[in-house]
Amino acid sequence: MNILGFESSCDETGVALVQTREGALPVLRAHALHSQISMHQAFGGVVPELASRDHVRRALPLTRETLDAAGARLEDVDVVAFTRGPGLAGALLVGAGVACALAAALGKPTLGVHHLEGHLLSPFLSPDPPEFPFVALLVSGGHTQLMRVDAVGSYTLLGETIDDAAGEAFDKSAKLLGLGYPGGPALARLAEQGDPTAFDLPRPLLHQPNLDFSFAGLKTAVATALRKLGPEPTDQQKADLAASTQAAIVEVVLKKSLRAMKATGLKRLVVAGGVGANRALREQLNVAVARFHGRVHYPELHLCTDNGAMIAMAAAMRIQAGLASPALDYTFEVKPR
Ligand code: KG4
Ligand code: ZN
Numbered sequence: 001m002n003i004l005g006f007e008s009s010c011d012e013t014g015v016a017l018v019q020t021r022e023g024a025l026p027v028l029r030a031h032a033l034h035s036q037i038s039m040h041q042a043f044g045g046v047v048p049e050l051a052s053r054d055h056v057r058r059a060l061p062l063t064r065e066t067l068d069a070a071g072a073r074l075e076d077v078d079v080v081a082f083t084r085g086p087g088l089a090g091a092l093l094v095g096a097g098v099a100c101a102l103a104a105a106l107g108k109p110t111l112g113v114h115h116l117e118g119h120l121l122s123p124f125l126s127p128d129p130p131e132f133p134f135v136a137l138l139v140s141g142g143h144t145q146l147m148r149v150d151a152v153g154s155y156t157l158l159g160e161t162i163d164d165a166a167g168e169a170f171d172k173s174a175k176l177l178g179l180g181y182p183g184g185p186a187l188a189r190l191a192e193q194g195d196p197t198a199f200d201l202p203r204p205l206l207h208q209p210n211l212d213f214s215f216a217g218l219k220t221a222v223a224t225a226l227r228k229l230g231p232e233p234t235d236q237q238k239a240d241l242a243a244s245t246q247a248a249i250v251e252v253v254l255k256k257s258l259r260a261m262k263a264t265g266l267k268r269l270v271v272a273g274g275v276g277a278n279r280a281l282r283e284q285l286n287v288a289v290a291r292f293h294g295r296v297h298y299p300e301l302h303l304c305t306d307n308g309a310m311i312a313m314a315a316a317m318r319i320q321a322g323l324a325s326p327a328l329d330y331t332f333e334v335k336p337r
Helices: 038-042 048-070 089-106 115-125 166-176 183-191 216-228 236-266 279-292 307-322
Strands: 002-007 012-021 024-035 080-084 110-114 134-139 144-151 154-160 268-272 295-297
Touching: 002 048, 002 089, 002 307, 012 307, 024 048, 024 115, 024 307, 038 048, 048 089, 080 089, 080 115, 080 216, 080 307, 089 110, 110 115, 110 216, 110 307, 115 134, 115 144, 115 268, 115 307, 134 236, 144 236, 154 236, 166 183, 166 216, 166 236, 183 236, 183 279, 216 236, 236 268, 236 279, 268 279
Parallel strands: 002 080, 080 110, 134 268, 268 295
Antiparallel strands: 002 012, 012 024, 134 144, 144 154
16 A cells, blocks of 8 residues: 655655555655755744745645655555644645645545654654654654653653743754754754853753653743853853753753653663754763663654654554544644644
């Protein structure tokens, strides 16, 4: 079965073709991605209306690109999947509309996918996929969650952020440092030049025994530290603050992940979502989990942030597990929240 998947929840348009296999994981046949970063950069963040319009422009050319790369025809598509939410309403509507229109024209069924389930299952696209069960750390721009994952569709929430997400903490701190959008990768780059111990920033909820997170206070602490540096901090001071901010986020995320592994007795950790691309987080997690005789799985670096492959994959895995039955129903709704 060939599943064509569309991702359009925020600032990336992604299309992918995934094929299910008897008794094996589905495989990615091809995918195409267009990032809107350069378009939004001038505005310092994602402009929802511009995002929607660009998804409209990109969806069909990316579909053609995907099918050509896979050596497939539109008629070979058996199911059309799309991100139902969460995300920007207008952006989601474009992907859902294109997917449902294509499916209607082909007479094929559709399937809406939860964006976070796409991130969660994206490590199954890697050459060395994890086995169930595992602890999942989902760290994106909108979510920070720890989950126990026993099978496709069997997810138990262990803890989550009570305010900002880890990605948001990166983005908001980056903005304070004048780094622009997208903040996470920019802050991570600047942090490479800095001393992570230079500023003593808070590690919220670190010493509480639960598995919840809180990052709103960190942003305030970064703002205060910046103010104390005066109107013109040096490049080195900014790099030190970036490194200290990253260190605070990484430490909290790392310690809570280890705590979740200890609490569940599971030795496998799967890290997904955009912040999973952070090099410091990866390096420190690898060392800490290995010490614990466990193993960390990540999606391939280019599949950490939003993409169509993870959406087609999540649809394929749900169908294979008998959890979803695609429907010949071309009315659609999106779930921004
Ligand atoms: O998963 P994602 O692409 O979109 C959402 O579903 O939110 O995650 C985007 C988030 C943004 O907050 C971005 O700044 C962050 O992931 N991010 C990073 C890095 N790459 C992306 N944060 C830290 N270091 C990175 N290298
Ligand atoms: Zn995402």
